Amino acid sequence: xxxxxxxxxxxxxxxxxxxxxxxxxxxxxxxxxxxxxxxxxxxxxxxxxxxxxxxxxxxxxxxxxxxxxxxxxxxxxxxxxxxxxxxxxxxxxxxxxxxxxxxxxxxxxxxxxxxxxxxxxxxxxxxxxxxxxxxxxxxxxxxxxxxxxxxxxxxxxxxxxxxxx
Numbered sequence: 001x002x003x004x005x006x007x008x009x010x011x012x013x014x015x016x017x018x019x020x021x022x023x024x025x026x027x028x029x030x031x032x033x034x035x036x037x038x039x040x041x042x043x044x045x046x047x048x049x050x051x052x053x054x055x056x057x058x059x060x061x062x063x064x065x066x067x068x069x070x071x072x073x074x075x076x077x078x079x080x081x082x083x084x085x086x087x088x089x090x091x092x093x094x095x096x097x098x099x100x101x102x103x104x105x106x107x108x109x110x111x112x113x114x115x116x117x118x119x120x121x122x123x124x125x126x127x128x129x130x131x132x133x134x135x136x137x138x139x140x141x142x143x144x145x146x147x148x149x150x151x152x153x154x155x156x157x158x159x160x161x162x163x164x165x
Contacts, residue, residue, distance in 0.1 A: 004136040012110030019106020023098040027105030029085060033078030034112045041071040042119070042153035043160065060124050067120055111142075115149070118142045 049066035056062040
């Protein structure tokens with residue numbers, strides 16, 4: 001295992017621990033936001049990057065800004081909605097089960113954060129040419145998940161565009 005693997009383990013571990021402390025209700029809403037942010041960024045980043053052509057000349061920079069902006073804006077929108085929903089469901093006290101289920105959600109979020117970083121930085125910075133990238137134990141698993149997400153978001157994009165026509 002190399003530094004990339006330990007970075008992934010750290011991200012997933014910290015996310016899992018924080019979620020154990022926060023509990024299921026908060027983490028369920030958070031995970032939905034992360035998944036939705038990743039899907040929105042994957043589906044619409046190219047189109048949004050096209051709109052930024054007059055502001056950002058570099059195509060790679062334009063794509064990074066578009067992806068990051070869509071990702072962050074979606075997270076903010078979901079966080080605002082989650083805050084409202086959390087106030088509605090706040091009376092539910094699930095105790096130890098709430099914490100245990102929160103830990104599972106934190107693990108999933110840590111994996112998604114790692115996946116988003118790999119999906120954004122891997123191709124744009126051509127990291128696959130570096131030895132540490134090739135020697136990583138965990139990156140191949142994230143790349144498999146990224147391929148699945150790309151296929152899924154491509155199908156979802158076609159469906160959404162088809163609905164608009």
